[in-house]
Amino acid sequence: MSLLHLAIISPFLLGILVPILYKLLRRVHAGWFVLPLPIFLFIYFLSYIPITSNQQTVIKSIAWIPTLGIDFTVKVDGLGLLFALLITGIGSLVVLYSIYYLSKDKEQLNTFYVYLLLFMGAMLGVVLSENLIVLYTFWELTSFSSFLLIGYWYDREKSRYGAQKSMLITVFGGLSMLGGIILLYLMTGTFSISEIIQQSNEILTNPLFIPAMLCILLGAFTKSAQFPFHIWLPDAMEAPTPVSAYLHSATMVKAGLYLVARMSPIFAENGLWIWLVAGFGIVTLFWGSFSAVKQTDLKGILAFSTVSQLGMIMSLLGIGGAALHFDSINDSYFSVATVAAVFHLINHATFKGSLFMVAGIVDHETGTRDIRRLGGLMHFMPITFTIAIIGTFSMAGLPPFNGFLSKEMFFTAMVRVLEIDFFNLETWGVLFPIIAWVASIFTFVYSVILVFKTFTGKFQPEKLAKKPHEAPIGMLISPIILASLVIIIGFFPNLLSNTIIAPAVSAIMPNFKVDVHISFWHGFNTELFMTIGVILLGILLYKTFPKWRKVYRLFPEKFSLNRLYNSILADSQRASRTITNRYLTGFSRTYLLYLFAFFIIILATTLFVKDAFIIKTNNVSSIHISEAILALVISIGAISIIFAKSRLTSIILLGAVGYTVSIFFVLFRAPDLALTQLVIETISVALFLLCFYHLPKLKKREERMRFRITNAVISVGVGAIVTMIALSAHSNKLFDSIAQYYVDNTFEKAAGKNMVNVILVDFRGFDTMFEITVLAIAALGIFGMIKLRLEGGKKNENQ
Amino acid sequence: MEILMAFVIGILFMCATYLMLSKSLLRIIVGTGLLSHGAHLLILTMGSLKRGAVPLLGENASSYTDPIPQALILTAIVISFGVTAFFLVLAYRAYQELGTDNMDKMRGNKGND
Numbered sequence: 001m002s003l004l005h006l007a008i009i010s011p012f013l014l015g016i017l018v019p020i021l022y023k024l025l026r027r028v029h030a031g032w033f034v035l036p037l038p039i040f041l042f043i044y045f046l047s048y049i050p051i052t053s054n055q056q057t058v059i060k061s062i063a064w065i066p067t068l069g070i071d072f073t074v075k076v077d078g079l080g081l082l083f084a085l086l087i088t089g090i091g092s093l094v095v096l097y098s099i100y101y102l103s104k105d106k107e108q109l110n111t112f113y114v115y116l117l118l119f120m121g122a123m124l125g126v127v128l129s130e131n132l133i134v135l136y137t138f139w140e141l142t143s144f145s146s147f148l149l150i151g152y153w154y155d156r157e158k159s160r161y162g163a164q165k166s167m168l169i170t171v172f173g174g175l176s177m178l179g180g181i182i183l184l185y186l187m188t189g190t191f192s193i194s195e196i197i198q199q200s201n202e203i204l205t206n207p208l209f210i211p212a213m214l215c216i217l218l219g220a221f222t223k224s225a226q227f228p229f230h231i232w233l234p235d236a237m238e239a240p241t242p243v244s245a246y247l248h249s250a251t252m253v254k255a256g257l258y259l260v261a262r263m264s265p266i267f268a269e270n271g272l273w274i275w276l277v278a279g280f281g282i283v284t285l286f287w288g289s290f291s292a293v294k295q296t297d298l299k300g301i302l303a304f305s306t307v308s309q310l311g312m313i314m315s316l317l318g319i320g321g322a323a324l325h326f327d328s329i330n331d332s333y334f335s336v337a338t339v340a341a342v343f344h345l346i347n348h349a350t351f352k353g354s355l356f357m358v359a360g361i362v363d364h365e366t367g368t369r370d371i372r373r374l375g376g377l378m379h380f381m382p383i384t385f386t387i388a389i390i391g392t393f394s395m396a397g398l399p400p401f402n403g404f405l406s407k408e409m410f411f412t413a414m415v416r417v418l419e420i421d422f423f424n425l426e427t428w429g430v431l432f433p434i435i436a437w438v439a440s441i442f443t444f445v446y447s448v449i450l451v452f453k454t455f456t457g458k459f460q461p462e463k464l465a466k467k468p469h470e471a472p473i474g475m476l477i478s479p480i481i482l483a484s485l486v487i488i489i490g491f492f493p494n495l496l497s498n499t500i501i502a503p504a505v506s507a508i509m510p511n512f513k514v515d516v517h518i519s520f521w522h523g524f525n526t527e528l529f530m531t532i533g534v535i536l537l538g539i540l541l542y543k544t545f546p547k548w549r550k551v552y553r554l555f556p557e558k559f560s561l562n563r564l565y566n567s568i569l570a571d572s573q574r575a576s577r578t579i580t581n582r583y584l585t586g587f588s589r590t591y592l593l594y595l596f597a598f599f600i601i602i603l604a605t606t607l608f609v610k611d612a613f614i615i616k617t618n619n620v621s622s623i624h625i626s627e628a629i630l631a632l633v634i635s636i637g638a639i640s641i642i643f644a645k646s647r648l649t650s651i652i653l654l655g656a657v658g659y660t661v662s663i664f665f666v667l668f669r670a671p672d673l674a675l676t677q678l679v680i681e682t683i684s685v686a687l688f689l690l691c692f693y694h695l696p697k698l699k700k701r702e703e704r705m706r707f708r709i710t711n712a713v714i715s716v717g718v719g720a721i722v723t724m725i726a727l728s729a730h731s732n733k734l735f736d737s738i739a740q741y742y743v744d745n746t747f748e749k750a751a752g753k754n755m756v757n758v759i760l761v762d763f764r765g766f767d768t769m770f771e772i773t774v775l776a777i778a779a780l781g782i783f784g785m786i787k788l789r790l791e792g793g794k795k796n797e798n799q
Numbered sequence: 800m801e802i803l804m805a806f807v808i809g810i811l812f813m814c815a816t817y818l819m820l821s822k823s824l825l826r827i828i829v830g831t832g833l834l835s836h837g838a839h840l841l842i843l844t845m846g847s848l849k850r851g852a853v854p855l856l857g858e859n860a861s862s863y864t865d866p867i868p869q870a871l872i873l874t875a876i877v878i879s880f881g882v883t884a885f886f887l888v889l890a891y892r893a894y895q896e897l898g899t900d901n902m903d904k905m906r907g908n909k910g911n912d
Contacts, residue, residue: 621800622800639814641833673843676873683880711820715816719811719814722809737865756870775881
């Protein structure tokens, strides 16, 4: 185990310690125990920057299931490191923020931090795993921890709904991704990502290639909330705000982007990949920004905004794939899209993280997140307002913030789509810059709504639950750090370009050299005019918003995706309940019927398929007349139990059968068995009679047992099968009995003369010991049933 | 003898199955009792019957019957007794609490369906 493995596992280990520390030190906020870990990990991962910026990677491996080709291989390259830094960096800030956000007196902090650590470890595992099965395992763990965190306030109906929704959608995608991984394995024979990439040219024509691509994309799209799977993300906002900032904006939802970036070298040579990734991305970008405008909840706006920005990065990754396409002319011409994707990924984490924290502060200090009730908070919260201005302006793509730079690069990439000349992109590609531009206008509008509806306008104290005031400094530190990053990256983007962006891009596009240089001013080009157009039209639309608001009524709730999701969920629950009720009747008789029917079918099929049913009469022992009579007695006895009208008769008949069995034991040279059987049979009959005495007297009407044809058929079937097995087993001796060993050794090794007894107490002593244990358990159970009474049960009875 | 026993065992299993599929708890328990008798005889029959002397070394015989099935059955008899006893007391207690030994009527939540 290397230090890298330990870094991934450390959050899980701390997760075990946190509840203990929480119980021991109730006075300290549990967040303080957690905070050092992400900070330490962040510094640890920073130390890898010199390695990855030299285009080198670090690989450490420990065997997990080597026979299946599954090793816990950890690989740090530019892309993985970028995500690892995001996870630990934003993680530290979020933990710090949560210490002030979540009250230590009211909340179950131990569970919160355990879930958060679970997520942190799982997410690090996703981005650093080199083996696809390991990646998948961690991937599902992130879905799982996201489920737990969304449902953190589990007493709220909406939290449970949101948690379930996110779980169903992301796990559905995760399973499909597993299918894709297995298809890749079938094609290449390995789970290692880098080995699959080496074979990417050979699998290109494989018939499984397209299905594998679709399956994996489904996993990525559901995780990264791409249209039409985005519906889980707005409902995930029921989670505490630090969680929204961390999982549902900065890290977990980007796992899908990570996967697409990671898989680009494998799939992007196929034009379909570019169409799907870029197409879904651009539609998501538009739909997210369009829907964000009509939201009235601050976190609702941010949720749809996240959906939209994820779509934007997704579309950039798709366009960037064109550079990997085998017949593209100028590779570096299109790689700008990938650079933009990576750059915007970082920028989005900074400004969106700070905006979520601002929304949390507003909620915390005023008691509401509804923009219709907010307004004029600028004077009460000047620092929060400043942070919000920086964050939203960056989001809207205004200079001099980092969002402006990546937005410009985004426009560049989209305009260059026009020059891609394969896979129909030359005709339909023109839609990309148009949709991108329109979506950017809506992005501008919701950004402006977000900040101005909250902080300017009329202050409405009567609609607020609390008197607003500035947040405590502890809560402000994290958003201030993020907002400063927005400005720093905005002014000095090249701090990142060769340290983080270039290594990440070269991990996505392994075969050519990437030179990243981000500059502020490109002259008066198309991109700049597009931005100016966005600003002008955006302001216009913001001013006239009440007039065109009606547009949203064109999309009735009835046909919404949420409605579809709800009805699918309700229908499938109803259908499975109907089916289950049909075969799970709740009567043991039904289940026994299934068991016996299965018994008959399986054994009969095996007997006939394997041709195992043989009768040989050459090796049988003689039948004495007394034995024949006993056989008749036992058969008649057993059959007459079925027809016995009274209980007493059936018990006596059972006793008769039992005693006959013991006579058989005598005849078959088994004296020990005969003795035991006699004793046990006597006790059993006594017990039966004892219970019979207590059981209800049957009325005559009830005693007539109805003859059931199914039961009869099944019983005859079971009897016939057992007879056939007995006959075949007798006729088909595959090897000699091992009895001779006992005959030879009973006296030598155990100094006993009764072989059966010696086997029981000596050779197979453990069997006997467990047999006694079973008896003891039965005795305890009987004692418990007779002597102990459940208090609760009694009380219910009295009522 | 083995062939005759095979049919006897079949009959025991058949009756046991039929009883276990009935509604009355007592009949089900009687059924399990019959089933274990059938199983014991089946094991014994599979090891061939009446070959050689009783498996006691004191007999000084040239060959003995197979002691292994007997050892197995001895364990099985005791265990089946334990199960039967447990089952009987369970039926008794169920009757005390629920007032019936009819499996269909024992489902508290559905009443008398």
